[in-house]
Amino acid sequence: MTTTPAARHRTPPTTAPAARHGTPPRSATAAPAVWTSRAGVPFPDHVPRRLRRAWVAAALCPEADLYGLFTARVREHPGRQALVDDAGVLSYAALDTQVRRTADLLHRADLGAGDVVAIRLADGRDAVATELAVYALGAVALPVPPGMGDRALRALLTRSRAAGVVLGATPQEGAGIVEDLPHMRAVFVPDQGPADGNDRTHVRIRHVTDRRDGRTAAASERHAADGAGRRHRPVDHRPVDPYGPARILVSSGTEAEPKMVAYSHHALAGGRARYVRALHPAPSVPPRHLVLVPLASSFGSLGTPVTLAALGGTLIVQSAFDARGALRLIAEHRPTHLFAVPTMLRRIAELPPRPGEDTSSLLAVVSSGAALPEATAEACRRRFARPVVTVYGSSDGVNCHTVGESRPPGDSVGTPDPTVARIRITGEDGAPLPAGRTGHIEARGPMTPMCYVGAPELDARYRTADGWVRTGDLGRLDEYGRLHVVGRLKRIAVRGGLNISLAAVERALEGHPSVAEAVCVPVPDADLGERVCACVRPAPGAPVPALSDLTAHLLHQGLGRRQLPERLLLVEEMPLGPTGKICHRTLAERARNSRSAS
Structure with missing residues (x-):
């Protein structure tokens, strides 16, 4: 194919119900705007376009795509630390070099705008650079959370009709289950060759199975991650539609197969980033986020698209959770915030302090992913002498947190922020209920996702005609506007x-x-x-x-x-x-x- 990815993406606007990839219909009040992948998968946006535009006009969402935001950060502060991982530290300039090289590899495998690209990598520079490279090409990233077996991976690839997949760990991991998927054009597996004596500066993704002509090719070039001695082809990036899909969040929640939730550039860089901004009392201080949860998880999506692209901060990760290692990272790399699930926090807080241990850089400890036991919260307060923030959220687009609040009676999860996600309580008939009444929790706001991917029956079940998301949880709003989660309908x-x-x-x-x-x-x-x-x-x-x-x-x-x-x-x-x-x-x-x- 001779058409560049950017050219494929910039299809002229149309008023058809389902537009070509990258371009929604003009109508803001009729049928949902629909972005369609190259493989024919529709991504309807169930939030009315008039609301999306109003949020942009109110500066709640940037009028830019994620890779455009990331490159702006590179220009602003190329020498700032972007990523700390098991292999060391990368500046924004060094990470950008790796992103460009990875984008070039993806492009040479005929992956680009309109494609869904799955990523199954351990947390670190390879995972981060690959996700940003997908955004650079105008494609949609599908990070696969750890712990999902081959059955779940195959379901994700099949329903999303992913055109490419990047696999880590061993060449055999997951590779066998994609062999008969007709829509799969490229499979990246790890290079098992020699490391040239300096494996830490090389990306491990090398070999490509190319299905364009039914043949197999191998791209095994080695490019240094720091860019020394080599110039990389500039990414052929043009601004893509920020209303279109950027990343698919995966939830293994209530359904027999994992749910895939499509988020636009706006929803990630605007709404989802706003709750993270609320954690920072001094916006002028660059954030340094130690994210212990998998970057591919819903909670972990605050990593690459938010911390790096939207906020221009430093992302600190482990390839696998280690409580003692987390304490070392806090002491050595001075994060401003620690993000983890309650089990991780309890294991860290129970470790005896190391001699001379200094955790004073932390401004707050942030918990989400499960209910936070008060005993764990108190253990973290004693250990770090910092506020503990709880976040009630999910991949479906609901968010509420306790930033700026003391632990209120009744264990509320905080006061909903309408600049992130407005929350209402409804009865069995869908009508809103007054304060104090228990009912179904629904959410809508700048972070609301577009749709469920390849599952219109889930859109019918969990989305309303005017864009609200039914979370499946039960709750009430008290007289002060604070949300109390009292139960869940999800199994x-x-x-x-x-x-x-x-x-x-x-x-x-x-x-x-x-x-x-x-x-x-x-x-x-x-x-x-x-x-x-x-x-x-x-x-x-x-x-x-x-x-x-x-x-x-x-x-x-x-x-x-x-x-x-x-x-x-x-x-x-x-x-x-x-x-x-x-x-x-x-x-x-x-x-x-x-x-x-x-």
Whole structure:
């Protein structure tokens, strides 16, 4: 193909319901604006365009795309530290060099504007540079959170019709499941060749399987990440539509398969960045964020697009969580904020202080991903002598935090910020409820995502006609406007900040020959918050299954290890509720109380 990625992307505007990739319809009041990928996947924006434009006019969202914002940061402060990872420190100029080289590799594999590119890499410079390179080409990034098995990865690639995937760890990891995907044009796998004596300055992504003509090619050039001795082809980037999709957030929540939520450049650099800005009492001080959660997670999306592109700060990461290593990073690299899930925070706070330990650079400790136990919050306050901020949020586009508030009675999650996401409580009929009434939590604002990818049935279930997102949680707003989350409708277990779809585990369990029925429930756990218990009615005449039998079966079905049940409760028959459905509440109570659960 001779057309450049930028040229493909700049399709003239059209008033058709589904526009070509990169260009929404002109109408702001009729059908939703629709961005369509090169593979034909529609990305409708369920927020009315008049609202998006109003947020831009109010300076709540920048009129720029993420890569344009990043390059502006490079011009403003090329020598500032951009990234600290296991391999060392990269300045903005050095990271930009790696982004350009990675964009060139992607471009030579015919990946560009209108494509979805999946990224399955450990946190570090390769993951960050690849995501920014995807934005540079006007494509859509699909970072894959860790812990998802091959089954979930295949589902993501299939429903998004991703044109390329970048895999890490070993050449075999995940590569086999993409061989028969017709839409997949390029598969990047790690280079297993010699490191030329300086592996730390080289990106490990090298080999490309090119499907354009049914042939396989290998691109194995080695380019130094610091750019020494080599000039890279300038990225052929033109500003792309900031109303269009930039990144797909993945949630393994309530559905049998992971949900994919499409976020525009505006929603990430505007709404999602605004809640992070609220953490900083002195905007003139460059932020330094130690992000211990995976960058590919919903919580971790504050890393590359927000900390680097939108805020121009320093991002500090580990390739895998290590509590002692986190304390060393705080002492050595002086972050202003620590972002982690409660389990991580508890493990850090319980470690004895090191001699001469200095954590005074921290301005706040930020928790999200799961409910924060008060004991963990208090342990962090004692250890760091800093405020602990809780964030109630999800990939679906809801956000509320306790910035600037003392811990209020009733454990509210803070006062909603309408410049991030306005929150309302509705009844069963969808009508808003007054303060003090409990109902369904809905959200809409500058950070609201566009749509669910490849799942119009989820849009119908969770989105309203005027752009509100139904979160699936129950809550109330008190007389002071503070939000209280009182329960959830979603069937998930939150294990160490990872949402596990109970329906997905149940569906895989019922394929085991010794299982007649299976229901999974969350059980409280002092360390991880919740673990999964499989409640199983054995098949008549079949051997009674052991937990090890079931987990081996689930691994064979493609589930990730972190999705596996860790307790087993055998039942003679499933308890039923008044409507004749299985009563999950009764099973959860039995699982919590039964000594026989293993």
